[in-house]
Amino acid sequence: MDACRGENPVCAGVRNDVRRRCRLRVAELKLQVTALLGFLTFLGADAYDPLDPNGNITIRWDVVSWTPDGYVAVVTMNNFQMYRHIMSPGWTMGWTWAKKEVIWSMVGAQATEQGDCSKFKGNIPHCCKRTPAVVDLLPGVPYNQQIQNCCKGGVLSSWGQDPAGSVAGFQVSVGQAGTTNRTVRVPRNFTLMGPGPGYTCGPAKIVPSTTFLTPDRRRKTQALMTWNVTCTWSKFLASKNPTCCVSFSSFYNSTITPCPTCACGCENKRNCVRSDSKLLSTSGINRPRRDGVQLLQCTHHMCPVRVHWHVKLNYKEYWRVKIAITNFNFRTNYTQWTLVAQHPNLNNVTQVFSFDYKPLVPYQSINDTGMFYGIKFYNDLLMEAGPLGNVQSEVLLRKDQDTFTLKQGWAFPRKVYFNGEECMMPPPDLYPFLPNAAHVGARVALDCFASCALLVLLLVVL
Ligand SMILES: *[C@@H]1O[C@H](CO)[C@@H](O)[C@H](O)[C@H]1NC(C)=O
Ligand SMILES: *[C@@H]1O[C@H](CO)[C@@H](O)[C@H](O)[C@H]1NC(C)=O
Ligand SMILES: *[C@@H]1O[C@H](CO)[C@@H](O)[C@H](O)[C@H]1NC(C)=O
Ligand SMILES: *[C@@H]1O[C@H](CO)[C@@H](O)[C@H](O)[C@H]1NC(C)=O
Ligand SMILES: *[C@@H]1O[C@H](CO)[C@@H](O)[C@H](O)[C@H]1NC(C)=O
Ligand SMILES: *[C@@H]1O[C@H](CO)[C@@H](O)[C@H](O)[C@H]1NC(C)=O
Ligand SMILES: *[C@@H]1O[C@H](CO)[C@@H](O)[C@H](O)[C@H]1NC(C)=O
Ligand SMILES: *[C@@H]1O[C@H](CO)[C@@H](O)[C@H](O)[C@H]1NC(C)=O
Numbered sequence: 001m002d003a004c005r006g007e008n009p010v011c012a013g014v015r016n017d018v019r020r021r022c023r024l025r026v027a028e029l030k031l032q033v034t035a036l037l038g039f040l041t042f043l044g045a046d047a048y049d050p051l052d053p054n055g056n057i058t059i060r061w062d063v064v065s066w067t068p069d070g071y072v073a074v075v076t077m078n079n080f081q082m083y084r085h086i087m088s089p090g091w092t093m094g095w096t097w098a099k100k101e102v103i104w105s106m107v108g109a110q111a112t113e114q115g116d117c118s119k120f121k122g123n124i125p126h127c128c129k130r131t132p133a134v135v136d137l138l139p140g141v142p143y144n145q146q147i148q149n150c151c152k153g154g155v156l157s158s159w160g161q162d163p164a165g166s167v168a169g170f171q172v173s174v175g176q177a178g179t180t181n182r183t184v185r186v187p188r189n190f191t192l193m194g195p196g197p198g199y200t201c202g203p204a205k206i207v208p209s210t211t212f213l214t215p216d217r218r219r220k221t222q223a224l225m226t227w228n229v230t231c232t233w234s235k236f237l238a239s240k241n242p243t244c245c246v247s248f249s250s251f252y253n254s255t256i257t258p259c260p261t262c263a264c265g266c267e268n269k270r271n272c273v274r275s276d277s278k279l280l281s282t283s284g285i286n287r288p289r290r291d292g293v294q295l296l297q298c299t300h301h302m303c304p305v306r307v308h309w310h311v312k313l314n315y316k317e318y319w320r321v322k323i324a325i326t327n328f329n330f331r332t333n334y335t336q337w338t339l340v341a342q343h344p345n346l347n348n349v350t351q352v353f354s355f356d357y358k359p360l361v362p363y364q365s366i367n368d369t370g371m372f373y374g375i376k377f378y379n380d381l382l383m384e385a386g387p388l389g390n391v392q393s394e395v396l397l398r399k400d401q402d403t404f405t406l407k408q409g410w411a412f413p414r415k416v417y418f419n420g421e422e423c424m425m426p427p428p429d430l431y432p433f434l435p436n437a438a439h440v441g442a443r444v445a446l447d448c449f450a451s452c453a454l455l456v457l458l459l460v461v462l
Pocket of ligand 7: 347348367398399400401
C-alpha cells in the first residue's frame with residue numbers, strides 16, 4: 001500500500017488524489033501478483049484458495065476394535081473450511097479397498113450399492129463392492145441406529161459458520177481385512193463428492209492414534225490404529241462456469257451496473273423459464289431432481305445467484321452499503337449460505353444489520369476479507385427463485401480517512417464468493433462513476449501506467 005508514499009521517485013510531484021489512485025493501482029497490481037502466485041501454487045499443489053489457505057476436509061478412521069476377520073472403525077469427517085459447506089443432498093464418500101475387504105455393517109451411514117455378494121452364504125455383507133460409495137442417513141433415524149455426528153442428510157456446515165455442525169461421523173465394520181495393525185491395509189483412492197465434484201483427496205496416512213475421553217471425562221482411551229485423509233476443494237474441478245455474479249449501484253449515479261451478460265454461461269438459455277411463465281404453477285416444478293438438473297429463471301446473466309452491492313449513504317465518518325442476494329434457481333433452496341467479500345474497508349465494519357459477520361484473516365497482516373451468513377432461523381435459508389428468493393442486509397463501515405473515496409469504484413468489493421464459489425464481477429470500466437470524475441481518469445491512468453510499468457519491471461528483475 002505504501003509504494004507511492006515518501007520518497008519513491010515514481011510518485012514525486014503527483015497530485016494528491018492522483019497519488020491515492022496510484023496507490024490503489026499499485027495495490028491492485030500487488031493483488032494480481034498475489035493471485036498469480038496463487039495460481040502457480042495451484043499448479044503445483046492441486047488446489048489453493050488465497051482467502052482460505054488452510055481450508056480442507058479431513059477424514060479420519062479410528063480402528064476401535066479388531067474382529068475375527070477384520071475391524072470396526074469410527075470414521076469422522078471434519079470440515080475445516082471457513083466458508084465452504086456441503087449442502088443437501090449432501091456428501092458421498094468413496095474409496096477403493098486394498099484387498100478383498102467387505103463391509104459387514106454400518107451405523108449412521110450406508111453404502112449406496114450392495115454389489116455382488118453372491119460368494120457369501122448365511123450372513124450377507126452390507127456391501128461387497130471394491131469401491132464403495134457411502135452416504136449419510138437422513139435425520140430422524142431410530143436412536144439405536146445412530147452414532148455421534150451422524151444422520152444429518154449429508155449436510156456439513158462450514159467451520160466459520162457452525163463449528164459444531166462441521167463434523168460428520170459413521171461406524172463401519174470391515175471383514176476379510178487384516179486383524180492387527182501390521183496386517184491391515186489402508187483403503188486407497190478416497191473420493192469426496194459434495195454433492196457435485198470439486199474435492200480431491202490425498203492418500204490415507206497412518207497417524208498417531210487418536211485418544212478419546214470417556215463420557216465422564218475421567219479416563220482416556222485410545223484408538224488401536226488411526227489414519228487420516230485430507231481432501232481439498234478446487235474451483236477448476238467444481239464447475240466450468242461461474243455460479244454467481246455481482247451487480248453494483250450507488251446513491252451518486254443512477255446507472256445500475258448489471259452482471260456481465262452470460263456471466264455463468266448461456267448454454268442453458270433455451271431451458272430457462274421466464275418469471276411470468278405459466279409453467280411455474282405446475283405442481284412439482286420446484287422439486288429438486290435426482291439427476292441434479294436445475295431450472296433457472298431467464299436472465300441476461302443466466303446465473304443461479306446474483307449478489308448486488310449498493311453504496312447507499314455517505315456520512316461524515318461512516319458509509320453504508322446494502323447487500324442483496326437473489327436466487328434465480330427454481331429447484332434449489334440455499335441452506336446455510338455464505339457470502340465472502342474482499343474490500344479494504346472491511347477492517348472497520350461497525351455494524352451488520354441483518355446478517356451475521358465474521359472477519360477472515362488468512363494472513364495476519366491483512367484484514368480485508370470477511371464472511372456474511374444468515375441469522376439462524378431468520379434468513380439462513382435463501383429460498384428458491386420467486387418472491388421469497390432473496391435475502392438482504394445493510395453494513396455500516398467506519399471510514400479510514402486516508403483511503404476512503406467514492407472515486408474509481410473504490411467503494412465496491414474486490415472479490416465476492418457465494419457458497420465458496422467466486423462470483424463474476426462487472427468489468428471495472430462499467431462501475432458507477434462519480435459525476436465529472438471522467439476527465440481526471442485519463443491523466444491518472446497515464447501516471448499510474450508509468451508507475452505500474454516500473455513496478456512490473458522491478459518484480460520481473462527481482
Ligand atoms: C487441514 O486443515 C487444518 C485446519 O485448518 C490444518 O491444521 C491442517 O494442517 C490442514 N491439513 C493439510 C494437510 O493441509
Ligand atoms: C487427523 O485428522 C483429525 C481431524 O479429523 C485432526 O484433528 C488431526 O490433527 C489429524 N492428524 C494429523 C496427524 O494430521
Ligand atoms: C502396532 O501395535 C504395536 C503394539 O501392539 C505397537 O507397538 C505399534 O506401535 C503399533 N504400530 C502402529 C503403526 O500403530
Ligand atoms: C487409484 O486411482 C489411480 C488413478 O485414478 C489409478 O491409477 C489406480 O489404479 C487406483 N488405485 C486403485 C487401488 O484402484
Ligand atoms: C424450499 O423450502 C421451502 C420451505 O421449507 C419448501 O416449501 C420448498 O419446497 C423448498 N424448495 C426446494 C426447491 O427445495
Ligand atoms: C478485523 O476487522 C474487524 C472489523 O471489521 C475487527 O472486529 C477485527 O478485530 C479485525 N481483526 C484483526 C485481526 O485485525
Ligand atoms: C480501522 O481498523 C484498523 C485495523 O483494524 C485500525 O487500526 C484503525 O484504527 C481503524 N480505523 C478507524 C477509523 O476506526
Ligand atoms: C454513471 O456511471 C456510468 C458508468 O457506469 C457513467 O457512464 C456515467 O457517466 C455516470 N453518470 C454520471 C452522471 O456521471
